[in-house]
Amino acid sequence: MKIIIIGCGRVGAKLANDFAEEGHHVSVVDQRQTAFRRLPSGFRGQLVLGTGIDEDVLRNAGIQQADVFIAVTENDNTNIMAAQIAQVIYRVPKVILRIYDPDRAEIYRELGLTVICPTRTVAEMIEHAVRDHVVPTEPS
Secondary structure, eight states: OEEEEEOOSHHHHHHHHHHHHTTOEEEEEESOGGGGGGSOTTOOSEEEESOTTOHHHHHHHTGGGOSEEEEOOSOHHHHHHHHHIIIIISOOSEEEEEOSOHHHHHHHHHTTOEEEOHHHHHHHHHHHHHHHTOOOOOOO
């Protein structure tokens, strides 16, 4: 598969390395050169310096041939815009993005994007952990 990842933070770097090791063709886009330091020295993917909402940058990353587009920058707005460009303009078959704001995540999920909302996911996991381990108190 041809996979484009926008954002080379901890999540983006982990995904890029994992997919590249599986033999996929991976392009990673980040606007900071220093972000690419998170990738191992033997990383076999393509590194593209620029923003994920710039069409020239996306074309350089190979968006015309992309099977999967993943937007995991730290900025919800950038992720949303990049994902919409990939979905609407380039018709990438699978578009996945991270949105921290739970309300906005639901809106874009309804538009057909695959949205991961870590805020909601982590909160639900903690709530389950608390409820599963609560020791009932005896009435006094």
